[in-house]
Amino acid sequence: MLILKNCTKSFKKTKALNDFSCEFKHGIYGLLGPNGSGKTTMMRCICGLLSPEKGSIECDCENIGYLPQQFGAMKSLTVYETMRYFATLKKIPKSNQDNEIRYCIDLVNLSDKIKNKVGSLSGGMVRRLGIAQAIMGNPEIVLFDEPTAGLDPEERVRFKSLLRKIKNDKTIIISTHIVSDVKSICDEIVIINEGRNVVQGTCSDITSIGNEKVFLLDEEYENNLEGNYYVKDRISKDNKNYIIVLSSNFIEQGVSINADIEDGYLCALKDI
Amino acid sequence: MCLKRYINRLSLIQLTLKGMGILYIVPVVFLFLVLPFLTYLDFAKGYSPEQCYFSTYIMLQIFCPFFAVWWTLFGFREYVEGRIRELLLVYKKSLIVELFLVFVFYFLHICVLLGLYCIILKFNYFNYIFIFFVQTFAFFSISFSISIILKNIAIPFIISVCYEIFCMTANIDFLKFINMLSSDIPSSTMDIICPYIFILISSIFVFVLSNSCFKRL
Numbered sequence: 001m002l003i004l005k006n007c008t009k010s011f012k013k014t015k016a017l018n019d020f021s022c023e024f025k026h027g028i029y030g031l032l033g034p035n036g037s038g039k040t041t042m043m044r045c046i047c048g049l050l051s052p053e054k055g056s057i058e059c060d061c062e063n064i065g066y067l068p069q070q071f072g073a074m075k076s077l078t079v080y081e082t083m084r085y086f087a088t089l090k091k092i093p094k095s096n097q098d099n100e101i102r103y104c105i106d107l108v109n110l111s112d113k114i115k116n117k118v119g120s121l122s123g124g125m126v127r128r129l130g131i132a133q134a135i136m137g138n139p140e141i142v143l144f145d146e147p148t149a150g151l152d153p154e155e156r157v158r159f160k161s162l163l164r165k166i167k168n169d170k171t172i173i174i175s176t177h178i179v180s181d182v183k184s185i186c187d188e189i190v191i192i193n194e195g196r197n198v199v200q201g202t203c204s205d206i207t208s209i210g211n212e213k214v215f216l217l218d219e220e221y222e223n224n225l226e227g228n229y230y231v232k233d234r235i236s237k238d239n240k241n242y243i244i245v246l247s248s249n250f251i252e253q254g255v256s257i258n259a260d261i262e263d264g265y266l267c268a269l270k271d272i
Numbered sequence: 273m274c275l276k277r278y279i280n281r282l283s284l285i286q287l288t289l290k291g292m293g294i295l296y297i298v299p300v301v302f303l304f305l306v307l308p309f310l311t312y313l314d315f316a317k318g319y320s321p322e323q324c325y326f327s328t329y330i331m332l333q334i335f336c337p338f339f340a341v342w343w344t345l346f347g348f349r350e351y352v353e354g355r356i357r358e359l360l361l362v363y364k365k366s367l368i369v370e371l372f373l374v375f376v377f378y379f380l381h382i383c384v385l386l387g388l389y390c391i392i393l394k395f396n397y398f399n400y401i402f403i404f405f406v407q408t409f410a411f412f413s414i415s416f417s418i419s420i421i422l423k424n425i426a427i428p429f430i431i432s433v434c435y436e437i438f439c440m441t442a443n444i445d446f447l448k449f450i451n452m453l454s455s456d457i458p459s460s461t462m463d464i465i466c467p468y469i470f471i472l473i474s475s476i477f478v479f480v481l482s483n484s485c486f487k488r489l
Contacts, residue, residue, distance in 0.1 A: 047362045066362045072355030074291030085287045088280050089363040133359075 001025055002046065002141060002171055007055035009041055009195075016041035017052060018195035024141075024171045028163055030182030031175040032265055033192035039175040040069055042192065043143045046173075056065070063090075065139035069146050071130035075119030079110055082118055086133040104132040107162050122149045131159065131222060135166055144174045148181050160185045179262040188266045189261075190267050203261055210259030210267045216247045217254030225251070232263065232271045248272050257264075285373055288347050295346045299339035299378065303385050307335055325395045325416075327455060332389075332397065333453045336382050336439060337407035341415040341432045343374050344426040351486070352419045368483045375412050379405065400458065404467040406475070407452055413475040417482030 002024040009017040016038045033039050044050040045057060047066045075084045083101040092100055105111055108128040113121060113153035121129065127150045127203055146256070148156050163172060163185050176182060182189060182203075189206050191198040199209065219234070219241040236242070245251065246267055260269075289296050308413060310331055314324045350356045351367060386397040411432060418428035439453040452471060460465045 044358075047331065048363055049358065064362065066359060068358040070355045071359065072350075074350060074354075074356070076293035077287065078289050081287055085284065086363070087292075089360070091280065094276075094279070094283075130359075155388045170291070 001048060001058075001060055003058040004042070004046070005058070006058050007042075007045060007052040007057065009045060009050060009052045015195050017045065019055070020192070020195055020197055020199065021055075022190055022197050024173065024252060026167075026169055027173055028167055028172045028174065028185055030186035030189040031173055031192060032177065032179065032182060032189055033175075034177055034269065037193045038195040040145055041191055041195075043145050043173070043175055046141070047143060059141070061140035063137065063139040065134040065137070065142040067130045067134040067142075067144045067147055069149075073118045073126065073129060075117065078115050078117055078120070079105065082129060083133060083136065086135060090137045092137045100136055103191075104136045107135065108132045108166070109158060124152060124155060127151055128155065131162070135162075140170060142170060142172045144172070144178055148176065148178065149166070156181070173249030175254075179265050183261045187199045189265075191265060193269055205261055206264040206268065207261045208264065208265030210246065210254035212256060212259075212271055213246050213267055214257050214259045214263045215247060215250060216242055216249045216257050217245060217251060219243050221251075221253045224253070228270070228272055230266060230272060232266060246270065246272050280368055281373060282394075285370055285377070288370070289343065289374075292343070292346050295342070299342045302335055302339055303381055307331055307385065308388075311389075311410060319391070328389060328393065328398070329457060330398070330453075332386075332404065333407060334436065336385075336404055337411040337452070338436050339450065340375065340378055340408045340412040341429065343378055344412050344416050345372065345419055345429055347374060347419055348416075348419075349425050353424050366483055367482070367486055371412075371416060371479075371483075375409065378412075379408060382408065400464065402464050403458070403468055406472045409479075410452060410471050410475040413479035413482070417478045417485075420482045420485050432465065 004020055004022045004213060007017050007020045009014065020042065031039050041050060045052050049063050080101060083105060084097060087097045087101060105114055106133050108130055110125060112124060112133065118126065131147060134144065138186065148159060174182060186203065188200060188202055190200045222243055225245065225247065227247065227249045229245050229246055231243050233244040234241065245254065246263060311324060311328050314327050319327065348367065348371065351360050386401065389397050415428040415432050418431060419425050439451050442451050
């Protein structure tokens, strides 16, 4: 169980976390928010890299796995040696290290590169190595900061199935701004903006925020829109241009369409 | 349990030094190839054994302390300025033991070198081991602290090079108080202990203090 209570953390005049409260039980949590919303600061506070000026973080476990946004490794070491380095840092008993390393390397599909130097790996492979070190040692809390950045579609799918495989009795927090990354795997989503917890709920809870707020209408009506609205997309069909608009007001000229999780996220973020 | 912890630490150090790649061997090459070669050149020039003894004493002071900087900065580079720094700080809150073990490992190289010189030149350089120890530790600790404060390894390295050049060239009396290298062979134990004990205490203080700064992101 991980509880953040009224956490505030500032950098000069910017409040990266602003009275942020959240509770994480076992399961996979998606931390969604735009760039600069405080996701990374929150993760750094959880793993002890930063301490909040106000508020508290209650955590009943010490074993944390972490994948930072920027992950690199010593280029002269092989994949196996790098994993051994992290296994030693994580104080995994020497007798278990080999099995643990091979298991995690296999999970991220790097077994055939185990003897390769890190310097010879592609960016996506280094990212996978980062994922492997984060899950090594069976940590109770795993924090992934933008884990899928740089992964190809096949590896993204593999990452999602990896999460399903390891999720038992764990709290996994994935920070991202890519909504599609979290919708199929997360038990709950936390939307963070300007350092605040905007909303927390299941995928269907988030989707329901956008219900009856998504409209498809002719582009020429765009100038007539009033109130709080957001143009989500522009599409062309049969030589006509349309826009998809999120609006809290009913738009008579438009057709109401089904909301997806992205619409719910945008509505929560834009206060629509 | 304690032994296991130290074995863990030694394996971490082994991987850290391995992670340096080819850079690892530079101090070893200087200590065991370049320095003996310079001594050989002195012999070849026709220096007397006493002159060789003195010249080697000066060269040992020039090379041995300086290369303590090498493994400290390049070995622990990732902890200071690398992309992996953030992650390493999560798993490792202090580097004090690992760094000290690296220092001890480096100083063992110096001891071996002094032993070889004792056998070859028949002069006992171990009489001045305290001086070499303090000078080496000072370079090691100051370079580490500057790198931690500036989160950069290039500047402490350049500072070390500049200070080394200064020490080699500054023989003016009023500059000697900041010159760590001794241009004379000390004649008594007090000559060895007095000026260097202060440097040693300050270096230990700086080392411990910079380790506490290390924990900050």
